[in-house]
Amino acid sequence: MAVRRLNGPIRRGRGSEPPGVKATRSVLAGLVPVAAAVATGHLVAGLVDPQASPFLAVGNTAIDLTPHPVKDFAIRAFGENDKLVLLGGMAVVLAALGVVAGLLSRRGPGPGVVVAAVLGLLGLAAVLTRPVTTGWSVLPPLTSLVVGVVVFRWLWSRARPAEVPGRRRFLVSAGLVAAGAAVAGAGGQLLAGRVDVEASRRRITLRPRDPAPEIPFGADFAREGTPSFLTPNPEFYRVDTALSVPRVRAEDWRLRVHGLVDRELVLTYDDLLRRPLVEKTITLVCVSNEVGGRYASTANFVGVSLPELLREAGVRPGADQLATRSTDGWTCGTPVDAIMAPGSNALLALGMNGEPLPLERGFPARLVVPGLYGYVSATKWLVDAELTTFTAFDPYWARRGWAKRAPVKVxxxxxxxxxxxxxxxxxxxxxxxxxxxxxxxxxxxxxxxxxxxxxxxxxxxxxxxxxxxxxxxxxxxxxxxxxxxxxxxxxxxxxxxxxxxxxxxxxxxxxxxxxxxxx
Missing domain, CATH: 2.60.40.650 (Immunoglobulin-like)
Structure with a gap:
């Protein structure tokens, strides 16, 4: 019996699967490129500039743009874990966008390509608007953009075949890209931490010529519920805007003192070690404290007298603000009269509680000015100090509505x-x-x-x-x-x-x- 051949398209019934990529594969086709884009950007940033990681740059920009009530809530609710919460939230949002991009692209890759491109451009914009950028800083976000678009387009094309071998090829491809993303992300993290700062810290010995007096007996009521008088370094409060802790070796560190001065100074870490070191017992307080807040800590700080340093530079008349900058670009403004007042005890601090500053507390050097809230007195990872005026320069928090002069309230x-x-x-x-x-x-x-x-x-x-x-x-x-x-x-x-x-x-x-x- 002859079999009659039918020409023309095969018509599907009402319950058949619509043409295009199946939902499960479209989700993977959206998620995996996002992970690949973030990871490769982080990897390239580890090679050229860790601060140029588009993921971290977007996070830092989010911190800058977050309204005060939200920041205060995050600090109260999560403490030092607020940055981990932010990064975790960003990862969830990116994953959700990847899922949406994949589902919107079931009939064609256009929507997913647009989403990948927009995310890449946002990363590029975030990196370019950071206060510390170089010509190389554009490479990580550009890499993320290209990888995101190319990987999405490639995976989408491999997700289309409906037969079993096609499904297997897609799953293998997606798995390989995901594994590569994991390796790239881990590699970027390792490269970002390749500067052996801990070895630099271990080589330092701080011998203050003028040590702080011993803490007297009865300085606290720790047995009855108060903190110990000196706060152990790991327990010292930390509130800052740095998503990743800057890693600068003491051997590479420089401080420039300039602006309204008679002579500009450029100091190395060894220059400071050759100066007379003093030790002062000082309590620091964060302005973010609500009533009864826990963001207050006390330590024995070792460093160089800041008033003596400024007198050596020669403060010109009219200079009423010391504008300081961290290595990650954060800025602070400290009243000059508070620093230069008799008995101010202001320090360019190198150590605390018998050891060089821990990385999270500002190594290699930080500012410590007693009597002022930390946001106007305690710049960590300090690299620049400019004598200027309050009318000429608004530091980070002043531009966000906080007071320029902030003495600690009783x-x-x-x-x-x-x-x-x-x-x-x-x-x-x-x-x-x-x-x-x-x-x-x-x-x-x-x-x-x-x-x-x-x-x-x-x-x-x-x-x-x-x-x-x-x-x-x-x-x-x-x-x-x-x-x-x-x-x-x-x-x-x-x-x-x-x-x-x-x-x-x-x-x-x-x-x-x-x-x-x-x-």
């Missing part, structure tokens, strides 16, 4: 009891911490349930540039209680009870804790 907090803690009724010890750096704490008062203020016992004072702990014994009946505290500094300024947010120059208000005394 503040106290309750460290014990903890919030909603349950304690035996009767004798209850409340303890906490107070600070008014460069002025000093004169007294702390405590009240319970809105009653009369009672004077607390203060720990031994170390110096006016450091925090001071307090404790008080309370006789409490069973029930829920609220304990509040307020401090008064040595200038007679008492901590106000009026609540104010950190923006623009530091939070105010009395800190309180609610707890339960059980009978």
């Amino acid at each position: 503040m106290s907090r309750v460290d014990r009891p903890r919030s909603f803690e349950r304690l035996p009724a009767g004798r209850v010890v409340a303890a906490g911490t107070a600070w008014a750096p460069h002025t000093g704490i004169d007294r702390v008062e405590v009240r319970v349930d809105g009653g009369p203020w009672q004077r607390a016992t203060l720990a031994t004072q170390v110096n006016a540039d450091t925090w001071r702990m307090w404790r008080i014994e309370l006789d409490l009946p069973p029930g829920s209680h609220t304990v509040e505290c307020r401090a008064t500094d040595r200038a007679g300024t008492t901590q106000t009870g009026d609540r104010a947010a950190p923006v623009p120059d530091g939070a105010t208000g009395w800190h309180s804790m609610v707890f339960t005394a059980e009978g």
